[in-house]
Amino acid sequence: xxxxxxxxxxxxxxxxxxxxxxxxxxxxxxxxxxxxxxxxxxxxxxxxxxxxxxxxxxxxxxxxxxxxxxxxxxxxxxxxxxxxxxxxxxxxxxxxxxxxxxxxxxxxxxxxxxxxxxxxxxxxxxxxxxxxxxxxxxxxxxxxxxxxxxxxxxxxxxxxxxxxxxx
Amino acid sequence: xxxxxxxxxxxxxxxxxxxxxxxxxxxxxxxxxxxxxxxxxxxxxxxxxxxxxxxxxxxxxxxxxxxxxxxxxxxxxxxxxxxxxxxxxxxxxxxxxxxxxxxxxxxxxxxxxxxxxxxxxxxxxxxxxxxxxxxxxxxxxxxxxxxxxxxxxxxxxxxxxxxxxxxxxxxxxxxxxxxxxxxxxxxxxxxxxxxxxxxxxxxxxxxxxxxxxxxxxxxxxxxxxxxxxxxxxxxxxxxxxxxxxxxxxxxxxxxxxxxxxxxxxxxxxxxxxxxxxxxxxxxxxxxxxxxxxxxxxxxxxxxxxxxxxxxxxxxxxxxxxxxxxxxxxxxxxxxxxxxxxxxxxxxxxxxxxxxxxxxxxxxxxxxxxxxxxxxxxxxxxxxxxxxxxxxxxxxxxxxxxxxx
Numbered sequence: 346x347x348x349x350x351x352x353x354x355x356x357x358x359x360x361x362x363x364x365x366x367x368x369x370x371x372x373x374x375x376x377x378x379x380x381x382x383x384x385x386x387x388x389x390x391x392x393x394x395x396x397x398x399x400x401x402x403x404x405x406x407x408x409x410x411x412x413x414x415x416x417x418x419x420x421x422x423x424x425x426x427x428x429x430x431x432x433x434x435x436x437x438x439x440x441x442x443x444x445x446x447x448x449x450x451x452x453x454x455x456x457x458x459x460x461x462x463x464x465x466x467x468x469x470x471x472x473x474x475x476x477x478x479x480x481x482x483x484x485x486x487x488x489x490x491x492x493x494x495x496x497x498x499x500x501x502x503x504x505x506x507x508x509x510x511x512x
Numbered sequence: 513x514x515x516x517x518x519x520x521x522x523x524x525x526x527x528x529x530x531x532x533x534x535x536x537x538x539x540x541x542x543x544x545x546x547x548x549x550x551x552x553x554x555x556x557x558x559x560x561x562x563x564x565x566x567x568x569x570x571x572x573x574x575x576x577x578x579x580x581x582x583x584x585x586x587x588x589x590x591x592x593x594x595x596x597x598x599x600x601x602x603x604x605x606x607x608x609x610x611x612x613x614x615x616x617x618x619x620x621x622x623x624x625x626x627x628x629x630x631x632x633x634x635x636x637x638x639x640x641x642x643x644x645x646x647x648x649x650x651x652x653x654x655x656x657x658x659x660x661x662x663x664x665x666x667x668x669x670x671x672x673x674x675x676x677x678x679x680x681x682x683x684x685x686x687x688x689x690x691x692x693x694x695x696x697x698x699x700x701x702x703x704x705x706x707x708x709x710x711x712x713x714x715x716x717x718x719x720x721x722x723x724x725x726x727x728x729x730x731x732x733x734x735x736x737x738x739x740x741x742x743x744x745x746x747x748x749x750x751x752x753x754x755x756x757x758x759x760x761x762x763x764x765x766x767x768x769x770x771x772x773x774x775x776x777x778x779x780x781x782x783x784x785x786x787x788x789x790x791x792x793x794x795x796x797x798x799x800x801x802x803x804x805x806x807x808x809x810x811x812x813x814x815x816x817x818x819x820x821x822x823x824x825x826x827x828x829x830x831x832x833x834x835x836x837x838x839x840x841x842x843x844x845x846x847x848x849x850x851x852x853x854x855x856x857x858x859x860x861x862x863x864x865x866x867x868x869x870x871x872x873x874x875x876x877x878x879x880x881x882x883x884x885x886x887x888x889x890x891x892x893x894x895x896x897x898x899x900x901x902x903x904x905x906x907x908x909x910x911x912x913x914x915x916x
Contacts, residue, residue, distance in 0.1 A: 404861065405861055405876065405878040454887070
């Protein structure tokens with residue numbers, strides 16, 4: 346446990362030396378080392394982690410929406426250091442008006458569809474993505490359904506007649 | 513040969529249109545084994561570009577999960593990789609247990625290993641026999657499907673369902689393995705090796721099968737990692753990444769098993785890796801069953817575990833916890849976790865952001881199939897159409913998991 350703490354601190358120090366104030370906060374109490382970073386350094390940071398810290402595997406990339414925050418939309422990256430078997434979680438937040446985050450497809454080919462999915466559901470604009478279009482929803486959909494302002498249909502509504510649905 | 517960017521295959525110039533033809537493979541095609549479309553650009557019989565369309569069976573699981581109590585999300589996971597639902601179910605239970613900080617005893621762990629490995633066997637049997645089917649060898653498929661049917665009968669005995677199993681509960685199981693279930697597992701484990709041997713004799717060193725699969729749809733270890741491959745597909749390319757070893761869950765570290773790896777990352781290697789894993793899974797099931805410890809089949813997590821019905825009607829405490837659970841009045845710590853299990857086709861991850869409420873604030877499924885399927889165009893460019901079909905079946909792409 347203490348070792349883990351030291352590893353985290355070493356890594357955090359390295360990142361702070363390189364990226365300075367762009368590392369907004371760090372949390373070592375979570376299941377993985379978690380960093381919140383400014384959206385403009387995300388590409389360089391991931392590139393640095395991959396090339397110099399052995400985080401060679403992009404496990405997951407997804408979006409999140411906190412309507413009460415000033416920067417409402419978030420992107421969450423899970424990277425895996427397969428050499429030392431360590432994981433790291435990166436978060437970055439952007440406003441709804443300017444949802445631009447640099448695409449990391451040039452670093453990880455696997456990010457292509459993950460970013461498309463995040464764009465599809467949260468409307469995050471991945472700058473530099475080769476083919477940023479909807480992936481799971483229909484092309485003509487004009488909103489991003491996983492945002493919190495689109496609630497699921499009220500489960501208790503009674504104006505639907507089940508007979509019309511074959512039930 | 514002229515190659516074109518797959519993304520722009522529809523903007524062909526007049527000249528190119530004379531050379532290339534466009535072929536729609538799917539959305540419904542018997543050889544794609546699921547609902548997804550590939551628009552192939554062909555130069556004669558050779559594929560020069562492919563564009564995939566997915567999402568035909570998107571069911572918005574992540575959105576639905578934001579309104580469901582945690583224990584009701586298990587049924588959503590059934591429908592991801594529906595060839596091995598029990599792994600998804602138990603993976604989700606493990607994720608919730610990580611969130612709650614619940615420890616399970618060895619009996620639960622071993623029971624889970626038995627169920628998960630049975631599911632892995634069923635999944636690999638389907639995938640490998642379908643590779644045979646797509647290369648024109650239907651016989652093996654018919655052989656092994658009988659065994660798969662027997663595994664489904666075990667599921668029935670354990671939980672009452674076959675395909676969408678909803679097996680187990682947060683904190684363990686809803687009931688213990690019955691004597692019939694244990695007998696059925698023993699019977700399958702006794703018969704399966706014989707059938708597998710026979711199946712291997714049909715394909716493994718079959719000249720036609722080898723010619724059809726070796727060097728077909730190959731991907732290098734480096735590209736596979738870059739694409740986020742996991743599971744047998746990554747191991748076939750030569751990377752020994754297995755979540756069961758890297759981050760042992762459910763007491764996998766009590767067992768001795770081999771993680772097979774391939775060399776070329778081609779269709780044949782993927783087939784061989786799965787085939788070897790089948791033998792390892794049989795070993796795991798037998799070992800776990802033999803050493804099944806005594807103990808309770810569920811941990812004490814009253815907020816998630818339905819008390820026995822007769823107690824609900826006669827005792828106060830079970831009535832309260834039953835009511836609280838059904839109404840979703842449960843205490844969940846405010847934190848976020850990522851929990852991965854080794855699904856039959858790769859690392860199945862659950863990223864849960866809990867805000868303390870009755871349902872997750874955000875739930876994201878890391879679906880292995882969704883991530884590795886995007887490498888498909890790269891893997892088939894330059895190949896013939898019939899090779900593309902084999903490559904796809906050997907990747908074990910499941911539509912339910914792609915679309916979530």
